Amino acid sequence: MNLDHAVVIGASISGLLTARVLSDYFRQVTLLDRDSLPTSAAHRQGVPQGCHLHVLQAKGEQILSQFFPGLEIELLQAGATRLDLGSDLFWYQYGGYRVRFNSGITALCLSRPLLEASVRRRVLTLQNLTCLERCAVQGLVAHEDRSRVTGVRIQQRSEGLPEETLAADLVVDASGRGSRTPTWLEALGYSRPQETVIKVGVGYTTRIYQQKAQALSQAKAVFIPPVPPQGKRGGGLFPIEGDRWIVTLVGWFGDHAPTEEQGFLNYARSLACQDIYKAISQTEPLSAFTTHRFPSNLRRHYEQLQRFPAGYLVIGDAICSFNPAYGQGMSASALTAAALDRCLQAASRRNTWHRLAQDYFQSAAEAISNPWRVTVGEDFRFPEVEGAKPIGTDWINGYMANLQKTTLRDPEISRTLLQVMTLTHSPKILFSPKVILRVIKDHWEFRYAERTP
Ligand SMILES: Cc1cc2nc3c(=O)[nH]c(=O)nc-3n(C[C@H](O)[C@H](O)[C@H](O)COP(=O)(O)OP(=O)(O)OC[C@H]3O[C@@H](n4cnc5c(N)ncnc54)[C@H](O)[C@@H]3O)c2cc1C
Structure with missing residues (x-):
């Protein structure tokens, strides 16, 4: 050539x-x-997706920095915030917060533009x-x-x-x-x-707010994913440059957040924990609402x-x-x-x-x-998802639900899951004998503790 x-x-x-x-x-x-x-x-x-919450995972940042040396410093100077995903983020799922610890696994938070x-x-x-x-x-x-x-x-x-x-x-x-x-x-x-098409009917509604540190005790960001099969609503509040928060509320299968003040607040209040609702109730909105519809995962x-x-x-x-x-x-x-x-x-x-x-x-x-x-894999936890489900998905998701619950108590398991979600490690590490044993042990200890008066 x-x-x-x-x-x-x-x-x-x-x-x-x-x-x-x-x-x-x-x-x-x-x-x-x-x-x-x-x-x-x-x-x-x-x-158009640029108006919405964009988290750059560690692997993406690593590759960008290889091709553009010095980019990280430039972004931090422009107001990006570096979060430790173990200690700076309130991650609420399965009825509790993930255990807080210094994970060393970080994400740069900034606006997509x-x-x-x-x-x-x-x-x-x-x-x-x-x-x-x-x-x-x-x-x-x-x-x-x-x-x-x-x-x-x-x-x-x-x-x-x-x-x-x-x-x-x-x-x-x-x-x-x-x-x-x-x-x-x-x-x-x-x-x-x-094409592989996995239909999810996801809708984003986003608004920018003035940051107000006191409104978030000890955390810099909040993430509240839904817990299927009942939960269809989730949300994220993350810092971006200019001392602002970007707040995105996400609904699956058409259960999308409204684009007016009271409806948006009510939707935030309906999430599994109140942190986003409380934070945005105490501060000033700086933008109008923007929405984005995402019908399906699509692979060609x-x-x-x-x-x-x-x-x-x-x-x-x-x-x-x-x-x-x-x-x-x-x-x-x-x-x-x-x-x-x-x-x-x-x-x-x-x-x-x-x-x-x-x-x-x-x-x-x-x-x-x-x-x-x-x-x-995560999307297939919703029974409403339409598309060809790989064999073994239900079994894996049953295990993953227990693993996610273990992250409420076990920093090592939380770190392992973060390594997979930030794409620095293969999902295979979630199925190592050591991890499986820890998840089983946590499951039985927790169930035992729950039953003991
Ligand atoms: C709501 C939403 C939130 C997201 N959040 C995240 C997140 O948190 N983290 C993350 O990693 N990713 C996120 N993404 C995904 C991310 O936005 C994309 O993966 C990323 O932008 C890479 O896309 P791309 O460059 O391939 O295409 P795009 O970003 O879609 O860009 C395509 C470009 O091609 C141009 N173009 C199109 N057709 C033509 C043509 N015929 N001639 C010339 N130019 C053309 C367009 O103007 C545009 O500039 C999100 C996506 C959405 C929809």
Whole structure:
């Protein structure tokens, strides 16, 4: 393959990371987005989810810091807060708070626009990168025999400009969940990828508040996930830059929080614990309500396609879009960008490029499999979920419910679960003999203590 020019469709988290990776291999990289890209940490239309709570897991942060050294310091200077997920977060589930302890497992809390703007600023300084904003990709251009994608058809949004063609040696689709790759592939005579769809009917309602430390005793953040099968409501209150809180109330299967003052407060009060309700009752709202509907987890299995055009790849939410309530999406995007980097390294070492798509989609599928298991496994605890349930899910979820209850008392188990949720460790560690024994022991001790008068 010629390594002259690569094009990336979409300049959100996946597109920015992809452009950074490609800049090490291609002479020139063009990053396209149909939006106007703000120069500051502002919301934009193309990323409507940006108004809502976004937690960057430890693994995502690690990968971002590898590609953008010094990013963490910049974000902290801009007002992000670092939370220890064991000691700074009130996590209420199964009738109690998780045990509080110094876990050393942390998360950076900040608004999604601040994260994206900081990463974007760094990408835009790359010497071999050109960014075209207000430029929508309308379709692919292919070689006569359709074996290779040779560019994209673009429409710049400046008035009166006709559609143009941009030639490329590699095109990467990072255009998010709404990606049109399945349709574009079909138009070139290829099959669409199989899709796994797990319906959850999730709705987010979010509002920003002035921080008021006294309103949260000892904690910096609160997380109250629902406990299925009865519980359908959850919420999170996290610090963001500018001494603000972002408060997101989440409901499954249509049980969504209202967008007016009293209804929102009542919904917060209806959660399993009152911490969010009490905190927001004592402080000033700084924004209007925003909502986001998320119908289903969606995974497109490009790794299973027998035929795929050379010179074309797909990344991020365009491959897999996760129920956001578990905060896995940006880190999964980072994992797939790291997988792309490894595949490009291997291909340039061997100087053979014909297996790039095959190797990359396989590596991306492996990278996605853990966050997918975590997310979809949790969702299947709701009996209303629609979709193909992997064999053994009910058994695993029965065990996971006991493990989650153990986190109310056992710091080691809590740490292990946090390592899995933050994607630094494989879910396999939850099934080691040591962990299983601790969960069983806790279960019996607790039941015994409950029955002893
Ligand atoms: C409500 C909500 C909350 C979330 N919370 C979290 C969280 O807490 N933690 C977490 O890790 N993840 C979270 N996520 C997921 C996270 O937002 C995404 O995983 C992340 O943005 C990566 O997505 P992406 O870059 O692949 O696509 P997107 O962010 O969807 O970006 C796609 C980009 O492509 C552009 N584009 C689309 N079509 C075209 C075209 N034809 N031509 C040119 N440009 C185009 C768009 O303008 C946009 O900039 C959440 C998602 C939602 C919906």
